[in-house]
Amino acid sequence: MRKSPLVPVLLPVVLLHLPTALFADEVFVRGAGSIAGRIVEQNAAHVVVDIGGGTIGIPMSRVDHIVEAATELDEFDARAARLGRWDIEGWRALGRWASRQQLEKQARQAFERILAVAPDDPEAETALGFVLLDDRWVPEAVAYRAQGFVRFEGEWMLPAEAQLRLDSAAADRSAREAEEKARADELEQLKADLQAQYDAEAAEDAAWRAEGAAWFYSHAYGCGLGWCEYVPVVTEIPVIPVVPVVPVPSEVIGPPVPRHQHHGGAWNR
Numbered sequence: 001m002r003k004s005p006l007v008p009v010l011l012p013v014v015l016l017h018l019p020t021a022l023f024a025d026e027v028f029v030r031g032a033g034s035i036a037g038r039i040v041e042q043n044a045a046h047v048v049v050d051i052g053g054g055t056i057g058i059p060m061s062r063v064d065h066i067v068e069a070a071t072e073l074d075e076f077d078a079r080a081a082r083l084g085r086w087d088i089e090g091w092r093a094l095g096r097w098a099s100r101q102q103l104e105k106q107a108r109q110a111f112e113r114i115l116a117v118a119p120d121d122p123e124a125e126t127a128l129g130f131v132l133l134d135d136r137w138v139p140e141a142v143a144y145r146a147q148g149f150v151r152f153e154g155e156w157m158l159p160a161e162a163q164l165r166l167d168s169a170a171a172d173r174s175a176r177e178a179e180e181k182a183r184a185d186e187l188e189q190l191k192a193d194l195q196a197q198y199d200a201e202a203a204e205d206a207a208w209r210a211e212g213a214a215w216f217y218s219h220a221y222g223c224g225l226g227w228c229e230y231v232p233v234v235t236e237i238p239v240i241p242v243v244p245v246v247p248v249p250s251e252v253i254g255p256p257v258p259r260h261q262h263h264g265g266a267w268n269r
Helices: 011-015 072-081 088-100 104-117 122-127 140-146 159-221
Strands: 025-029 034-042 046-050 055-059 063-067 130-133 136-139 150-152 155-157
Touching (some): 034 072, 072 088, 088 104, 088 122, 150 159
Antiparallel strands (some): 025 034, 046 055, 130 136
């Protein structure tokens, strides 16, 4: 019997997708719910549960407790053991019952037992995925291809429909690319507008500075706003002639006045 590897990391995800109501054996896992099925192996290291479509191994270190009971798998085995090879209706009833219990693997086994003795049984052929084509039971893929269908994105369809989907996808892709290009062009235009505005403001600022400088020089040096007279720079100090001092005769200025004599004549010292 094939055993699945122990994958404790994925165990919580697996438990969410198991049809627990179908089985009676339950292995309760710490912090991850429970797995329902039929225990096919159990030892000190791990326990293996058959869930119908395969097996799951669980480390015993993760197991909280186990509740054992009869399962649908046990019932299938018991009923199959009572059927003979040629009991077509018995296998048919068992296959239908297994399908209702979602035991797909066991249902296939039952219908395969029917085809072993009745190769053209319609129900068994259909249950196993065969399609009637030109009075022959063939796999579904063969029948679709024989009728000109192609498989596209997980579905069977005519080539024209597949091409229509391809064209639609290409049109959508082109529309997205055009929209992205338009956004990129708009961004580039915005950058150009901002740069032009910056250049205009810089030019205006430069003109303002030039006008201010002209105004300053016109008031400081007597220049006009558009022109300025040349003012020679004096590089030599002019020589001023020395006038000789001519003494004045005393009779012109009178006798000297004593230091403490008041000219008003009010008192003499």
